[in-house]
Amino acid sequence: MLTIHADSKGRALAVDGAWIARAGSLEDLLADRPGARVRRWPGILTPGLVNLHGDELLEEAYHPDPREADALGTEPLTGDALAALAMDDARWGASARRGVQRMLAHGTVAVSCGDLRNRAVRDAVHRSGLGVLGRLGRPGGTASLDPYACGLPVTFAEPRESGSAARFAVFDVPDEAALAARGAGTCVATVVGGRLVYRRR
Template sequence: MLTLHLADRSPEAAVLVDGASIAAVGPYEELAAAEPRARVRRWPGILTPGLLNPYGPELLEATYHPDPREADVLGTEPIVGARAREIFRADPARLGASARRGVQRMLAHGTVAVAGELRSRAAVDAVRRAGLAMGQRPDRLPGPPVLSPTPLILLPRLVPGGPARFAVFDVADRAELVRRGAGTCVATVIGGRLVYRGR
């Protein structure tokens, strides 16, 4: 099934998706006229190729992402350092569940690829199941491991025949995205599937 994704602040960069691939990229009016039966998904903001988060190992293997049912004891924010290591030592099975929740948090920040050498089977499986691509880790990391690194690392532009992997951010333009960060994500698409929807 064909799906046409349109972000209101970037109508010239609409994306027509056919299965897991991009069929076309271009002005919304042209794509809609060429494929009038395509399902249309309208989003606020801008559509981008999505983000590479360079902190795969740090966020998925060295950080504990609490289960919402643990909020009364552990809170809701990611736990790092000695406390995270203590949680994983006490119950190694928690690593897999934490990695899956970490991947979900990444998707909610427009991440479509991660970088860094993942050593645990649990983290590798969580990344693979979500369909996240593995990218090249930059020589210099942008700062401490966070879900919205500064500067944001955008993947190369979207092209016909390429993978349908992109994100939509509720901002006016890329400058505002850089200023406000990846927490403005409203949708993430991987393999043509909507894997995160903020609203």
């Protein structure tokens, strides 16, 4: 079923399966596809973000389960804190799934990484539909779930245009300048492969 996603500015994307069928104003898309389902979002539609620290956040960090918050906190654990944990494939897989969900909650639609060596992590990334972009070496900056907080230029996925993959995000801000100032924690929705994979409640 074709779905039109529209932001507060009246910009909209018509999504058919995993692809963007048309980009334009909400008014034009509704006239073209009057029977489409419409999702209206506060803020602005943007191409989804690319997190440059895929390895660091998924294979070199542990994302605590909320039930572990009293003992481990809520932030990703790295270094000595990670080394102190008894990590097996099941725990790595669960951590990676939580990490991926937290990336999606920051408008991330792709990660940049080297060769993911941990099979449980690879499986979690593959099942999520996140795009995987190769890289050589480490990107620098500080690994963060919020690409705006890593100290590097922010990278977006491909443009949102007719015929391109339906990978985009919506941020509850008035414009791109406010997004840069307030960060990706303002994400209200993320779409990957045409599926709504994150929606802020």
